[in-house]
Amino acid sequence: xxxxxxxxxxxxSRSRAPELVQPDDILEFTLDSxxxxxxxxxxxxxxxxxxxxxxxxxxxxxxxxxHAPSILPFxxxxxELKPVYHxxxxxxxKVPFWDARDDFGDTTLIVATPEEGASLARALGANWIVLxxxxxxxxxxxxxxxxxxxxxYTARNAALQIQAHTLGHVSPLNAAETExxxxxxxxxxxxxxxxEYWNVRLDKxxxxxxxxxxxxxxxxxxxxxxxxxxxxxG
Amino acid sequence: xxxxxxxxxxxxSRSRAPELVQPDDILEFTLDSxxxxxxxxxxxxxxxxxxxxxxxxxxxxxxxxxHAPSILPFxxxxxELKPVYHxxxxxxxKVPFWDARDDFGDTTLIVATPEEGASLARALGANWIVLxxxxxxxxxxxxxxxxxxxxxYTARNAALQIQAHTLGHVSPLNAAETExxxxxxxxxxxxxxxxEYWNVRLDKxxxxxxxxxxxxxxxxxxxxxxxxxxxxxG
Amino acid sequence: xxxxxxxxxxxxSRSRAPELVQPDDILEFTLDSxxxxxxxxxxxxxxxxxxxxxxxxxxxxxxxxxHAPSILPFxxxxxELKPVYHxxxxxxxKVPFWDARDDFGDTTLIVATPEEGASLARALGANWIVLxxxxxxxxxxxxxxxxxxxxxYTARNAALQIQAHTLGHVSPLNAAETExxxxxxxxxxxxxxxxEYWNVRLDKxxxxxxxxxxxxxxxxxxxxxxxxxxxxxG
Amino acid sequence: xxxxxxxxxxxxSRSRAPELVQPDDILEFTLDSxxxxxxxxxxxxxxxxxxxxxxxxxxxxxxxxxHAPSILPFxxxxxELKPVYHxxxxxxxKVPFWDARDDFGDTTLIVATPEEGASLARALGANWIVLxxxxxxxxxxxxxxxxxxxxxYTARNAALQIQAHTLGHVSPLNAAETExxxxxxxxxxxxxxxxEYWNVRLDKxxxxxxxxxxxxxxxxxxxxxxxxxxxxxG
Numbered sequence: 001x002x003x004x005x006x007x008x009x010x011x012x013s014r015s016r017a018p019e020l021v022q023p024d025d026i027l028e029f030t031l032d033s034x035x036x037x038x039x040x041x042x043x044x045x046x047x048x049x050x051x052x053x054x055x056x057x058x059x060x061x062x063x064x065x066x067h068a069p070s071i072l073p074f075x076x077x078x079x080e081l082k083p084v085y086h087x088x089x090x091x092x093x094k095v096p097f098w099d100a101r102d103d104f105g106d107t108t109l110i111v112a113t114p115e116e117g118a119s120l121a122r123a124l125g126a127n128w129i130v131l132x133x134x135x136x137x138x139x140x141x142x143x144x145x146x147x148x149x150x151x152x153y154t155a156r157n158a159a160l161q162i163q164a165h166t167l168g169h170v171s172p173l174n175a176a177e178t179e180x181x182x183x184x185x186x187x188x189x190x191x192x193x194x195x196e197y198w199n200v201r202l203d204k205x206x207x208x209x210x211x212x213x214x215x216x217x218x219x220x221x222x223x224x225x226x227x228x229x230x231x232x233x234g
Numbered sequence: 235x236x237x238x239x240x241x242x243x244x245x246x247s248r249s250r251a252p253e254l255v256q257p258d259d260i261l262e263f264t265l266d267s268x269x270x271x272x273x274x275x276x277x278x279x280x281x282x283x284x285x286x287x288x289x290x291x292x293x294x295x296x297x298x299x300x301h302a303p304s305i306l307p308f309x310x311x312x313x314e315l316k317p318v319y320h321x322x323x324x325x326x327x328k329v330p331f332w333d334a335r336d337d338f339g340d341t342t343l344i345v346a347t348p349e350e351g352a353s354l355a356r357a358l359g360a361n362w363i364v365l366x367x368x369x370x371x372x373x374x375x376x377x378x379x380x381x382x383x384x385x386x387y388t389a390r391n392a393a394l395q396i397q398a399h400t401l402g403h404v405s406p407l408n409a410a411e412t413e414x415x416x417x418x419x420x421x422x423x424x425x426x427x428x429x430e431y432w433n434v435r436l437d438k439x440x441x442x443x444x445x446x447x448x449x450x451x452x453x454x455x456x457x458x459x460x461x462x463x464x465x466x467x468g
Numbered sequence: 469x470x471x472x473x474x475x476x477x478x479x480x481s482r483s484r485a486p487e488l489v490q491p492d493d494i495l496e497f498t499l500d501s502x503x504x505x506x507x508x509x510x511x512x513x514x515x516x517x518x519x520x521x522x523x524x525x526x527x528x529x530x531x532x533x534x535h536a537p538s539i540l541p542f543x544x545x546x547x548e549l550k551p552v553y554h555x556x557x558x559x560x561x562k563v564p565f566w567d568a569r570d571d572f573g574d575t576t577l578i579v580a581t582p583e584e585g586a587s588l589a590r591a592l593g594a595n596w597i598v599l600x601x602x603x604x605x606x607x608x609x610x611x612x613x614x615x616x617x618x619x620x621y622t623a624r625n626a627a628l629q630i631q632a633h634t635l636g637h638v639s640p641l642n643a644a645e646t647e648x649x650x651x652x653x654x655x656x657x658x659x660x661x662x663x664e665y666w667n668v669r670l671d672k673x674x675x676x677x678x679x680x681x682x683x684x685x686x687x688x689x690x691x692x693x694x695x696x697x698x699x700x701x702g
Numbered sequence: 703x704x705x706x707x708x709x710x711x712x713x714x715s716r717s718r719a720p721e722l723v724q725p726d727d728i729l730e731f732t733l734d735s736x737x738x739x740x741x742x743x744x745x746x747x748x749x750x751x752x753x754x755x756x757x758x759x760x761x762x763x764x765x766x767x768x769h770a771p772s773i774l775p776f777x778x779x780x781x782e783l784k785p786v787y788h789x790x791x792x793x794x795x796k797v798p799f800w801d802a803r804d805d806f807g808d809t810t811l812i813v814a815t816p817e818e819g820a821s822l823a824r825a826l827g828a829n830w831i832v833l834x835x836x837x838x839x840x841x842x843x844x845x846x847x848x849x850x851x852x853x854x855y856t857a858r859n860a861a862l863q864i865q866a867h868t869l870g871h872v873s874p875l876n877a878a879e880t881e882x883x884x885x886x887x888x889x890x891x892x893x894x895x896x897x898e899y900w901n902v903r904l905d906k907x908x909x910x911x912x913x914x915x916x917x918x919x920x921x922x923x924x925x926x927x928x929x930x931x932x933x934x935x936g
């Protein structure tokens with residue numbers, strides 16, 4: 001995510017599987033994706049995806065690049081991803097494709113150079129998601145909560161679109177519904193409800209969640225710790 | 235669910251992810267979906283779905299509105315949902331569609347006003363399930379147990395129908411089989427067997443379930459607590 | 469399963485979700501599916517499926533009736549289930565269909581009367597599995613281990629056949645391969661390997677499994693308890 | 703895997719479900735798949751798959767034979783498996799088929815004799831994966847880490863290819879992209895990141911993983927134990 005107080009910097013973990021990231025793994029980068037403090041830990045090769053979008057989109061404060069299994073079939077087949085239910089409206093009216101072949105020919109498919117990052121950011125344009133052919137998706141949000149909501153419900157929307165396609169007919173939201181429902185989903189109420197749920201899921205996955213009775217007993221002793229949330233940062 | 239002793243009221247949780255709902259979260263509403271006691275907690279925007287059905291269907295005592303992944307492809311594609319195995323017969327002979335576009339044009343797809351609730355209730359009619367285009371399903375039952383049974387087995391029936399469709403041919407129950415099997419499923423035996431199983435699943439998910447040996451030892455000490463069941467209330 | 473010492477009787481749990489069955493739930497039945505000891509607990513309505521097959525097939529000592537999600541699409545669509553990989557060969561060369569409509573017209577689809585049981589057993593004939601239209605499957609085995617192997621790998625075979633069908637072409641084992649591979653799978657080696665694995669899975673699901681270190685420490689103290697295996701009995 | 707210090711030998715577990723394999727279960731074999739020490743434990747019938755590949759491919763140090771559910775539909779349908787996203791590039795440009803019928807006619811489909819092993823190794827040739835019709839896959843790697851990476855991401859690539867096929871069009875990597883991305887994936891960075899993640903997964907599955915706080919506390923006391931990794935050995 002973009003640094004909360006310095007818009008010219010962003011935060012991102014060192015190269016580590018997201019499930020394992022700890023607070024100490026989060027590093028600070030300039031928008032040209034250089035580590036602010038010298039470091040010898042291994043960094044993600046694709047951090048320019050993040051840096052370039054923060055450069056070109058001042059309204060974006062959180063970015064997530066992922067390879068969710070329901071999204072990839074669209075990246076492989078070139079089928080257009082469309083909002084097919086109200087919660088999917090948050091993906092927006094248009095999801096552009098980006099193909100590394102167009103600007104760079106045969107590559108590793110990894111977005112590693114400033115030029116590749118800039119090309120991808122151009123393809124994203126003013127939209128919120130860009131699908132990368134034979135690779136994955138990059139999602140943007142104004143806040144971390146919005147990004148998380150969009151990333152998760154886009155992946156679900158994609159899975160549902162595949163199943164509806166199997167049944168023979170996909171009838172998506174129209175442009176007006178997409179705008180109206182997309183705005184509704186990101187109101188404080190729906191986002192807060194989802195955010196509380198994701199935090200509990202995370203605690204359960206971490207093994208730090210306890211049954212209600214235990215929680216009640218422990219309530220006074222242990223202060224809330226949310227450090228593990230860092231893994232959700234794009 | 236409808237209030238057990240006052241049919242002019244219903245019970246529903248505040249706006250909270252179902253998995254997290256606790257007994258204290260359950261509030262009492264009038265049938266026009268106003269909270270009986272003044273409250274400043276956030277309420278579900280779609281509670282009129284429940285209130286309107288309790289108004290128009292005196293035989294209904296429990297309602298569940300959901301977005302199960304196997305149901306949505308029918309809401310997206312417009313393919314008719316049909317009972318395809320004996321346990322799915324509980325969904326009934328006919329599952330009507332409701333499309334917010336028909337009465338209200340372009341909307342957020344959220345059912346939030348009394349007019350929208352009434353329109354949906356009309357579409358449900360005397361049936362037990364209504365599919366909402368590009369949104370989800372609303373299920374009704376005479377009892378909480380019947381509702382739970384219908385909701386779960388309708389979702390499974392939908393998943394099986396998609397897979398059978400993939401194989402090329404869907405051969406559903408006929409009207410007489412649907413009525414006979416639907417009635418059989420809701421007899422005390424099958425419902426009690428399923429209900430016991432769902433309660434254990436819930437205890438396991440809550441972390442309050444213990445291996446049999448531990449249970450036997452603990453049997454005398456801890457009285458059965460079923461408060462967590464509130465989350466299954468529609 | 470058939471009673472281990474009295475071939476004129478069989479063992480089956482009272483009407484209870486399989487995951488919850490405890491040793492005390494197992495009852496003894498005559499082959500016409502009457503409880504040997506008078507009982508007032510609720511019994512499975514479909515126990516004639518078991519009794520009739522034990523009557524008509526002296527070589528069968530274990531029966532499983534189930535509704536596995538991968539099998540049902542075949543019961544719904546009428547597509548023929550075929551062995552498509554070596555482990556699926558155990559389902560045998562031919563899997564007949566049975567349709568309650570043929571002999572009994574419109575029913576609850578439940579096999580509850582001796583006549584219905586006899587009709588189903590005729591459809592099974594000398595085969596090992598019979599698919600029941602719009603209902604489920606009934607599987608037979610010479611031993612409990614064989615039955616478990618056949619039931620599990622038939623369900624997996626079915627899932628694979630659906631996926632291969634999606635890819636456009638299903639190329640099954642021929643008759644000779646089915647016989648050779650089917651016989652190989654049921655040799656002591658493959659069955660013992662699978663049986664050990666299923667027992668550990670069961671212990672994990674019961675919460676009675678412990679990490680290896682703990683197991684090593686506990687080895688001398690606690691005698692092996694296999695009572696939970698009762699739930700696998702058909 | 704090939705013996706780390708004696709290239710004329712390889713290590714493999716006795717016949718046991720992979721999830722249950724313990725360090726003591728690992729045995730040493732000559733390249734013609736005879737146990738170095740006399741043993742009366744049951745051995746895998748298909749160990750010639752491993753021995754023959756170590757004989758014919760000096761560059762291969764780890765082999766995995768498996769029946770992953772996403773791979774089997776290709777073995778059944780004969781559809782060609784292709785790299786469809788960057789992480790799948792590690793499967794290589796070509797994945798040949800082997801059909802036991804071609805050289806041996808009707809068999810158990812088990813690769814048990816030296817002749818069957820040699821036939822399969824010929825089909826593998828200089829590639830990294832061979833699909834066995836109506837049976838499974840055999841994967842090879844220069845190192846254990848490379849093998850694990852290739853096996854897991856090949857299975858995911860297969861699942862994605864099936865879903866993209868459902869959407870109607872599969873657009874794979876071309877030969878140059880496959881080579882470039884395949885090489886990139888196996889660099890130290892991506893492999894180390896994945897390897898750390900798989901080890902944590904294994905610890906969680908074993909019940910030996912603890913929440914971070916507990917880990918921090920225990921850090922000084924317990925030396926790292928990696929013995930369970932043996933189960934990943936091909």
